[in-house]
Amino acid sequence: MGIGIRIEQLRKVYDSPPPAFSGGFSFGPSRGGPKDKKNKKDKKKKFEVVAVENISLEIRAGELFGLLGPNGAGKSTTIGVLTTRIRPTAGRAFIGDLDVWQQQVAAKRLIGVVPQRPNLDFALTAREILVFHGAYFGQSARERTKRADELIERFKLSDRADHMVRGFSGGMMQRLSIARAMMHDPEVLFLDEPSAGLDPQTRLLLWDIVRDYNSQGKTIVLTTHYMDEADTLCNRLAIIDHGKIIASGAPAELKSSIPGGYLLRIKFDRVTDGLTADLQKLPGVTEVRASGDGADIYADRGGLLIPAVVSAAQAASATLCDVHIQEPSLETLFLHHTGRSLRD
Amino acid sequence: MNWKTFYALLSRDGHVARRNLIPTLLQNLLQPLLLTFVFGRVLTAGGMMQAGYKNVLLPGIIGISMVMSGVWAVAMPLITEFQFTKEIEDRLLAPIEIGWLAVEKVVAGMIQALVAGLVVIPSAWLAMGSGVNISLDRPFEFAGMCLLVALFAGAGGLALGCSIGQTQVGLMFSLVLAPMIMFGCTYYPWSFLKSFPGLQYVVLINPLVYANEGLRGALAPQVPHISMAIVMAALAAIDLALLAIGLKRFHGKAIG
Numbered sequence: 157m158g159i160g161i162r163i164e165q166l167r168k169v170y171d172s173p174p175p176a177f178s179g180g181f182s183f184g185p186s187r188g189g190p191k192d193k194k195n196k197k198d199k200k201k202k203f204e205v206v207a208v209e210n211i212s213l214e215i216r217a218g219e220l221f222g223l224l225g226p227n228g229a230g231k232s233t234t235i236g237v238l239t240t241r242i243r244p245t246a247g248r249a250f251i252g253d254l255d256v257w258q259q260q261v262a263a264k265r266l267i268g269v270v271p272q273r274p275n276l277d278f279a280l281t282a283r284e285i286l287v288f289h290g291a292y293f294g295q296s297a298r299e300r301t302k303r304a305d306e307l308i309e310r311f312k313l314s315d316r317a318d319h320m321v322r323g324f325s326g327g328m329m330q331r332l333s334i335a336r337a338m339m340h341d342p343e344v345l346f347l348d349e350p351s352a353g354l355d356p357q358t359r360l361l362l363w364d365i366v367r368d369y370n371s372q373g374k375t376i377v378l379t380t381h382y383m384d385e386a387d388t389l390c391n392r393l394a395i396i397d398h399g400k401i402i403a404s405g406a407p408a409e410l411k412s413s414i415p416g417g418y419l420l421r422i423k424f425d426r427v428t429d430g431l432t433a434d435l436q437k438l439p440g441v442t443e444v445r446a447s448g449d450g451a452d453i454y455a456d457r458g459g460l461l462i463p464a465v466v467s468a469a470q471a472a473s474a475t476l477c478d479v480h481i482q483e484p485s486l487e488t489l490f491l492h493h494t495g496r497s498l499r500d
Numbered sequence: 501m502n503w504k505t506f507y508a509l510l511s512r513d514g515h516v517a518r519r520n521l522i523p524t525l526l527q528n529l530l531q532p533l534l535l536t537f538v539f540g541r542v543l544t545a546g547g548m549m550q551a552g553y554k555n556v557l558l559p560g561i562i563g564i565s566m567v568m569s570g571v572w573a574v575a576m577p578l579i580t581e582f583q584f585t586k587e588i589e590d591r592l593l594a595p596i597e598i599g600w601l602a603v604e605k606v607v608a609g610m611i612q613a614l615v616a617g618l619v620v621i622p623s624a625w626l627a628m629g630s631g632v633n634i635s636l637d638r639p640f641e642f643a644g645m646c647l648l649v650a651l652f653a654g655a656g657g658l659a660l661g662c663s664i665g666q667t668q669v670g671l672m673f674s675l676v677l678a679p680m681i682m683f684g685c686t687y688y689p690w691s692f693l694k695s696f697p698g699l700q701y702v703v704l705i706n707p708l709v710y711a712n713e714g715l716r717g718a719l720a721p722q723v724p725h726i727s728m729a730i731v732m733a734a735l736a737a738i739d740l741a742l743l744a745i746g747l748k749r750f751h752g753k754a755i756g
Contacts (some may be wrong), residue, residue: 170756239593242756261502265595275586279516279577285590288515291508292594336590 158217158373159252159266159343161238166247168208168233168399207233209399210247215377215392220370222390223379224486230399231379232272235348238377239269251344265293268337272348272379274329276321282332283308283317286339293340300339307335311365327358334365345369347378351385363389383486395490402493411484419488420453420461423478424469427451431472438464447495449477454492458483505596506604512591513608517573524612528569529620532561533627539687540628551631556723558624558634559715560686563649565620567711568677570613570653571660574605578661579669582753592754602658602750606743609654610647617646634719641728642718648735649711655739656707658746662753684708689716691724707742710735 208230215221223231236242238249240260249256254263277285283304290300308317311331321329330350337345347366351359366389370376380386386393387407394404403410411417424431432446435453440461443454455461458481469476482488517524540557543549581588591601625632636642664672683703685693690713693700703709714731716723725731 236756240755241589241592261595261597264593267593269589269593271586271589273586275589277512277587277590278585279519279587280512284515288508288512289590291511292505292591292596294502294504294508294595 159375160217160219161213161215161221161252161344161375161377162250163211163213163234163238164248164250166208166211166213166234166237166249167206167245168230168237168242169245170203170205170207172203207399208237208244211396211399211401212247213394213401213404215375217375218370218373220366220376220389220391221378222386222393223377223396224381224383224386224393224490225379225396226381229396231396232348233399234396235269235346235377235379239267239346240264241269265340266343268340268342268345270330270333270337270345270347270350272352274326274333276324276329276332276336278320278322280321281318282313282321282324285321285332285336289336289339295340303339303341307338311335312361326353327355330354330362331358334362338369342374344375344377347376349379349381351380351382359385383490387486393486395486395493397490397494403489407486410486410489414454414484414489414492417484417488418455418458418461419482419491420455420458420465421450421478421480421482422453422465422476423450424474425449425477426474428472428474431468431474434468434472435465438468445495452491501600502596505594506600509591509594509596509601509604510608513604514611516577517608517612524569524573525616525619528572528616529565529623532565532568532620533623536561536624537627540624544631545629552633552723554628554632555634555720556689556716557687558621558628558632559719560684560712561624562617562620562719563708563712563715564681564684564686566613566617566646566649567653567656567708569616570609570650571657571677573612574609574654574657575661576669578605578658579664579666582662583666588754598751598754599747601754602747605661606651606654606658606746609657610650613650613653614646617650633722635721636719638718638721642715644732645711645714645718645735648732648739649715651739652707652711652735652742655742655746659742659749662746662749680706680708685712685716689713689724690726707735707738710738 211230211234223234225231233242237244238251238256240256240263243257251263251266254266256263280288286304286307287300290303295303308314311334313328313332313335316324316328321332324332334347334350350362354362366376366378378389390407392404392406393410394401396402403413427446427449432444432451435441435451436444438461440456441453442456445452453461462479466476536557539549540554544551544553592598594601625634660672684706685703686708690700690709693703710731713726714728714735717725717728717731
């Protein structure tokens with residue numbers, strides 16, 4: 157029972173601006189822009205962006221798997237390849253035993269997709285969207301009407317079921333998108349940034365729905381840039397940045413892999429090599445990274461370390477300007493691997 | 501090929517078309533019918549035009565009505581659905597090869613073009629009043645022409661809809677469709693261009709010339725027209741070329 161997912165050496169290079177449906181794409185200066193400035197004749201080749209760089213991944217059947225990363229990390233592109241919407245430049249993607257790009261139609265039968273931006277059919281009412289979706293998947297008239305009624309009830313859309321969706325709020329569109337993706341009872345459900353823009357209440361409803369669907373043995377893959385979402389919802393996750401997987405595992409496992417666990421982000425009026433060396437010697441400190449006028453200290457304790465940091469600063473004639481203590485979290489993990497916050 | 505899905509996609513387009521039936525009919529057919537009334541009735545009744553002009557005009561009006569209805573029915577939704585909202589995504593994820601979705605769009609456009617033809621024939625006939633000398637003695641030629649014109653509308657709509665963006669729709673009308681209609685032998689037979697020898701041959705790249713001349717040949721053979729064999733062969737070739745271009749562009753648009 158259940159369908160797993162496998163990605164082998166996946167690579168995607170865009171030679172034109174990526175399509176709108178990859179949604180979360182952003183053009184960071186580190187990866188975007190002209191690649192070959194010298195060759196002016198070669199105008200067509202000017203735009204080249206590596207969105208995904210040799211990603212390999214295995215998602216087990218029945219797992220609730222998260223792809224965590226900032227905007228433009230390559231999450232949506234990875235989902236796009238797995239859902240037949242973006243052709244990979246190299247590598248292979250499998251849904252169960254089906255090669256997504258060799259057996260597209262069979263793969264499409266197994267998957268349901270909730271896009272980052274609702275792409276509902278504006279020419280139809282909410283109920284018609286569900287019923288026609290069922291029809292595309294070959295459901296009988298009775299079956300699709302029954303299923304649409306159930307989903308409308310469950311997703312609290314009964315009041316507006318027979319209205320055109322153009323006037324729906326963002327939250328309603330999102331709920332309808334999820335209902336539509338579940339209409340044909342897919343074995344694998346992809347949700348691309350499902351809670352972006354949702355109010356806290358709708359977000360909790362969404363989490364309940366996702367957990368419930370997962371408890372029926374379905375595999376779920378979601379992308380998110382919310383740490384808490386990845387942490388509370390996912391069995392396992394992969395952290396993606398700049399098109400590469402920088403860490404993967406269960407949230408607890410990943411958090412325990414952070415050296416020391418706690419992160420103290422300290423700002424001084426100036427940082428000297430001597431100060432960095434002194435900080436490194438403090439009890440419980442596993443790693444110190446100096447950056448500009450600050451230092452990131454990874455340690456097995458948080459606030460308890462502050463008096464010692466103050467003393468070290470005084471000894472080096474530096475003044476402490478700002479202190480920020482982070483408990484073990486995926487955010488800290490991301491910072492540790494990339495030197496950047498997820499929200500940067 | 502998954503017929504159930506294909507039929508469901510077609511039903512969806514049919515459902516949307518039925519919902520918008522009246523505005524669509526008004527948008528596509530009101531102008532040709534008004535033209536028919538002015539040129540085919542007012543000007544002929546007043547003696548500015550000969551009565552025989554009615555037979556020249558009616559097939560042309562049928563031609564442009566079919567083509568415009570079919571092109572709009574396919575191109576406009578495609579332009580919108582491939583835009584930012586990506587409304588077409590749900591159908592691209594339906595369990596069918598995506599090329600068939602493009603074919604379905606063409607079939608839906610053909611049906612709308614044929615319906616437009618069915619509506620415009622009696623309406624235009626009525627608008628012109630007496631003196632129309634149209635014959636349905638060549639039912640197979642007429643049916644063949646109708647299918648080829650409808651396919652031209654559907655495939656043309658696909659190619660156009662996948663080639664331009666929403667901001668270029670107005671420009672498309674002024675730069676592509678308006679000259680096509682004016683130089684498409686809609687209001688005059690092709691042989692009338694003999695006083696403009698260069699133009700007479702340049703307009704042969706315009707598919708509407710074959711559509712209108714063919715319908716004229718099938719409905720009013722007494723009016724001079726290009727030979728039916730040439731018209732049908734040329735239109736069939738154009739249809740296939742447009743279909744191939746449309747499918748290629750559709751794939752390009754649909755997959756990132």
